[in-house]
Amino acid sequence: MSRFVDRVVIHVSAGSGGNGCASVHREKFKPLGGPDGGNGGDGGDIVLVVDSGVHTLLDFHFRPHAHATNGKQGQGSNRDGAAGAPLELRVPDGTVVLDEDGEVLRDLIGNGTRFAAARGGRGGLGNAALSSKARKAPGFALLGEPGEARDLVLELRSVADVGLVGFPSAGKSSLISVLSSARPKIAEYPFTTLVPNLGVVTAGESTYTVADVPGLIPGASQGKGLGLDFLRHIERCAVLVHVVDCATYEPGRDPVSDVDALEAELTRYTPGLGGSLADRPRVVVLNKIDVPDARDLAELVGPDLEARGLPVVAVSTASHEGLRELSFALAKIVEEDRATRPRLGASRIVLRPQAVDEAGFTVLEDPEEPGGFIIRGERPERWVRQTAFDNDEAVGYLGDRLARLGVEQALADAGAKPGCPVTIGGVTFDWEPSTPAGVDVLLYERGHDPRLDHNDRVGAAERKAAKRTRRGLVDAPPSSSPEAGDVTVDEEPS
Incomplete structure (x- = not known):
C-alpha cells in the first residue's frame, strides 16, 4: 500500500x-621537461529537480x-582528472x-525547476598550473576541496488554487x-481523509486545481487532530x-x-511561506441541502454569513444541486488572482558586485585564545583546505597567497604579536611577521621552502651545499657555514 509523505529530513553530501598532481616531464634528451601535473576533477553536485511525475516524498523517507x-x-603528462557526475x-x-534552523532556502515550483542542494568541491590545481617565474617547477600541488555536506528538510506544500x-x-x-475526477476515500465516520487529495476542475474555459485536506477541529493550529500537519497544503491557495x-x-x-471556529484556526496558523491564511478570499459552502x-x-x-462579506453557495453533493454555480464562482476568483500574481518561473538576476576596497576577509580576536586571532573569509579558508601541510613548499605558497591578499598587514594592524596563534579554517598557525611571505626567494630544492626550514637558514644552505657535492659540482662541502641569518645565493646560475 502506498504512503503519502510530505515532510522528510535528508542528508546530502556532494x-x-x-587532488592535483605534482609531476615533472621526464623524457630522454629533455632534461628540462618542466612540470606536467594535471588538475584534479571537480566533485559532483547534488541537485533537486522538480518532476511532475512525482507526487510524494516517500522515496526520501526510506x-x-x-x-x-x-x-x-x-595525472602526469598534463592529464586532468575527470569531474564527478552530478546527482539529481x-x-x-x-x-x-x-x-536545519527552519529557514526557507528555496521554494521549488514549476516542472524542471532546479536547486543545487550541495556544491561539489573544487579540484586541486596541478603543479603545471602553479608554475611561475619564482616557481618554475613546483614540487607540490593543491588538494581537492571536500564536498559540501548538509542536512535539509523537504516539505511538500501542494500547488492548488482552491x-x-x-x-x-x-x-x-x-x-x-x-x-473533479478525484476519487478520495468517502465513509460515514470522521477523519476518513488522512492525506491531502488533489482534483482538477474545469468551469467553462477555466481550469483550476482543488485541494482537500483532513478535517479541522478546534485547537488544530496548536497541534490537535490532523489539521496542523496538513494546513501547509493550502498555503498557496x-x-x-x-x-x-x-x-x-x-x-x-x-x-x-463552525465558520467562526474555522476562521479562528486560520487566523492562529502562521504559514511558513509568509502572509496569512485569514487574508485569502473565502467562500462558504452550505452542504447537504438535499x-x-x-x-x-x-x-x-445564509443572509447572516453574507452580511459578513462571505459569499455563500448552498450545494448538495448527492443531488449535484448548486455545484455548477460553485465551480464558476471559484473559477472567477482564481482567474482574478492569476491576473494579479506574477508569472511563475520568471526569475530576476540580482548582481551584487564586490566593492573595490573590500578585502574579502575579516580579522577577529579569538575568544578562546588570549592574544589569538581568527581569519574569516571564503578565499583564505579555501586556500587552507587545499594546502598539503606535509610539504614545506606548499605551505610557503600558502603564505605568499595570504600575504598578497593582505592578511599579514591586517594582522599587524590588529596588534598581532610574533608567535601569537592565528586560526584560518580550523588550522592554527604561529604567526611570524618576520617571514618574508610574498617575496620571491630562491628555492633550494623541490618540496622545500627556506623560510619554513626547521633548522633555520643555516641548515638550508648546508643542504644546498651537500646536494651540489652529490652532483659533483664541487669536490668537498664548504669549509665554513654561513652565519645565522645569512643565506648563500649564487649571483649567476651556472
Whole structure:
C-alpha cells in the first residue's frame, strides 16, 4: 500500500574534488621537461529537480542519504582528472527546501525547476598550473576541496488554487469527487481523509486545481487532530472554501459557529511561506441541502454569513444541486488572482558586485585564545583546505597567497604579536611577521621552502651545499657555514 509523505529530513553530501598532481616531464634528451601535473576533477553536485511525475516524498523517507561522486585525481603528462557526475534528486512540484534552523532556502515550483542542494568541491590545481617565474617547477600541488555536506528538510506544500477546509465529515471529500475526477476515500465516520487529495476542475474555459485536506477541529493550529500537519497544503491557495455540514446533529454545532471556529484556526496558523491564511478570499459552502432540515437551516443562516462579506453557495453533493454555480464562482476568483500574481518561473538576476576596497576577509580576536586571532573569509579558508601541510613548499605558497591578499598587514594592524596563534579554517598557525611571505626567494630544492626550514637558514644552505657535492659540482662541502641569518645565493646560475 502506498504512503503519502510530505515532510522528510535528508542528508546530502556532494563529491569532493580530486587532488592535483605534482609531476615533472621526464623524457630522454629533455632534461628540462618542466612540470606536467594535471588538475584534479571537480566533485559532483547534488541537485533537486522538480518532476511532475512525482507526487510524494516517500522515496526520501526510506533513503534519506544521498552522496555524489568524487572528482578524479590529476595525472602526469598534463592529464586532468575527470569531474564527478552530478546527482539529481526528483522532488514533487511545490517542494520547499529548509535548512536545519527552519529557514526557507528555496521554494521549488514549476516542472524542471532546479536547486543545487550541495556544491561539489573544487579540484586541486596541478603543479603545471602553479608554475611561475619564482616557481618554475613546483614540487607540490593543491588538494581537492571536500564536498559540501548538509542536512535539509523537504516539505511538500501542494500547488492548488482552491483549498477545502472544514470539520470532519463535513463533505469535503464528496465535494471534490463530484467537482473533479478525484476519487478520495468517502465513509460515514470522521477523519476518513488522512492525506491531502488533489482534483482538477474545469468551469467553462477555466481550469483550476482543488485541494482537500483532513478535517479541522478546534485547537488544530496548536497541534490537535490532523489539521496542523496538513494546513501547509493550502498555503498557496488563491481561495479557501469553508465546507459546512448543515445536517449535523452534534449538540452545540451550527453553520455560524463552525465558520467562526474555522476562521479562528486560520487566523492562529502562521504559514511558513509568509502572509496569512485569514487574508485569502473565502467562500462558504452550505452542504447537504438535499436533507429538508439542512435546506431550511441554510436558508436561515445564509443572509447572516453574507452580511459578513462571505459569499455563500448552498450545494448538495448527492443531488449535484448548486455545484455548477460553485465551480464558476471559484473559477472567477482564481482567474482574478492569476491576473494579479506574477508569472511563475520568471526569475530576476540580482548582481551584487564586490566593492573595490573590500578585502574579502575579516580579522577577529579569538575568544578562546588570549592574544589569538581568527581569519574569516571564503578565499583564505579555501586556500587552507587545499594546502598539503606535509610539504614545506606548499605551505610557503600558502603564505605568499595570504600575504598578497593582505592578511599579514591586517594582522599587524590588529596588534598581532610574533608567535601569537592565528586560526584560518580550523588550522592554527604561529604567526611570524618576520617571514618574508610574498617575496620571491630562491628555492633550494623541490618540496622545500627556506623560510619554513626547521633548522633555520643555516641548515638550508648546508643542504644546498651537500646536494651540489652529490652532483659533483664541487669536490668537498664548504669549509665554513654561513652565519645565522645569512643565506648563500649564487649571483649567476651556472
